[in-house]
Amino acid sequence: MLHTKQSVILAIVIVFTFLCGLASVAANTVTLPANLQIIEAEAFMGDTSIEKLIIPDGTTEIQSKAFAGSSVTEAELPGSISFIADDAFYGCTGLLISAPSGSCAQAWAQEHGFASPDNETPAEYFTYTITNGECTITGYTGPDTEVVIPLRIENAVVMTIAANAFN
Numbered sequence: 001m002l003h004t005k006q007s008v009i010l011a012i013v014i015v016f017t018f019l020c021g022l023a024s025v026a027a028n029t030v031t032l033p034a035n036l037q038i039i040e041a042e043a044f045m046g047d048t049s050i051e052k053l054i055i056p057d058g059t060t061e062i063q064s065k066a067f068a069g070s071s072v073t074e075a076e077l078p079g080s081i082s083f084i085a086d087d088a089f090y091g092c093t094g095l096l097i098s099a100p101s102g103s104c105a106q107a108w109a110q111e112h113g114f115a116s117p118d119n120e121t122p123a124e125y126f127t128y129t130i131t132n133g134e135c136t137i138t139g140y141t142g143p144d145t146e147v148v149i150p151l152r153i154e155n156a157v158v159m160t161i162a163a164n165a166f167n
Helices: 002-019 104-111
Strands: 024-026 029-031 052-054 074-076 096-098 126-131 134-140 156-161
Touching (some): 096 104
Parallel strands (some): 052 074, 074 096
């Protein structure tokens, strides 16, 4: 019963926040309010209207399934976050999280495969195809001897490296 009561209270707070303009929504970008501390379990679960998410400094927790199954593909997380549930972004395919270097949020994003490497090789050094939002790297034309494959090229998730791509 407590979980349901908390969910109802959170839903009311979120609606009130948007109605009062404390959070902003522009072109599928959601910027959460500056005084937000905790994003509770399932707060935005299944929300398919959000593409970019900006969480303010001062937020400390993102709880279980807070954004699970949503359409978030880009998230900016602050260094103030000290806890992110393992399943907070479950099912968010193609999600890239940016967070301050050395922060809990950056470590979580790296551990869960959502962080974009800081030193990834530029996309123009690759030949590739894009089909249904998925990228296949077919070759490498750059000068570098060390290559860091980007997570995305032209906003498509790199899913495959073709045979002989690096011959």
